[in-house]
Ligand SMILES: [Zn+2]
């Protein structure tokens with residue numbers, strides 16, 4: 001069943017609440033949080049706290065929890081940011097969307113889940129329960145980046161010693177390398193997270209650098225690369241000055257555009 005998107009806020013305000021009420025998307029987004037928080041808790045309790053070297057446990061615990069925190073922060077921003085919805089209502093010029101009735105600007109597509117036209121819509125992602133579009137693409141890119149890095153850290157932290165221990169026949173009932181349920185759970189979460197997130201990160205980075213959304217790639221629209229260089233295209237999404245803000249999920253890539261009157265749908 002199509003979702004409804006509450007677009008709250010007075011006309012002319014620069015920030016709005018945005019949340020897609022789609023049951024499947026909410027379940028997928030919640031499962032993402034459960035997996036990340038579950039992995040963080042299990043890693044701490046079952047692997048790092050029992051470690052004989054306290055400094056080792058502290059350093060790796062801090063690194064993993066930092067990456068998990070940044071991944072979840074980027075996820076929340078991607079989920080709760082307006083991806084670039086086209087204001088409802090008609091304006092002079094341009095084709096009219098037959099589904100939501102807006103005047104569709106170039107490169108906007110209608111999302112059947114959000115029930116709105118989204119500027120530079122890339123795809124609707126159930127894992128962030130939102131469209132990935134012009135205004136939240138940076139947060140989605142950072143979500144995949146930090147998820148891939150956190151998963152890779154987990155794989156190296158647990159997988160490499162486990163394989164070494166197994167090769168040496170060192171697994172025993174007292175070793176933290178024993179393939180207990182916690183270790184198997186963490187390795188499976190890390191493997192799934194790394195494969196999914198790294199593939200998605202590479203796809204998104206390529207799409208951003210070539211300034212072609214996935215819809216445009218599939219529909220073979222805009223066959224050539226975008227008008228700008230790859231660097232300019234990257235700056236258009238991450239921010240116009242290279243800085244730490246590029247990798248911060250808390251920094252908006254550009255000032256929010258003032259929008260016209262938007263009605264609640
Ligand atoms: Zn539409």
Ligand SMILES: [Zn+2]
Pocket residue numbers: 111112113114115123124130131132
């Ligand atoms: Zn959507």
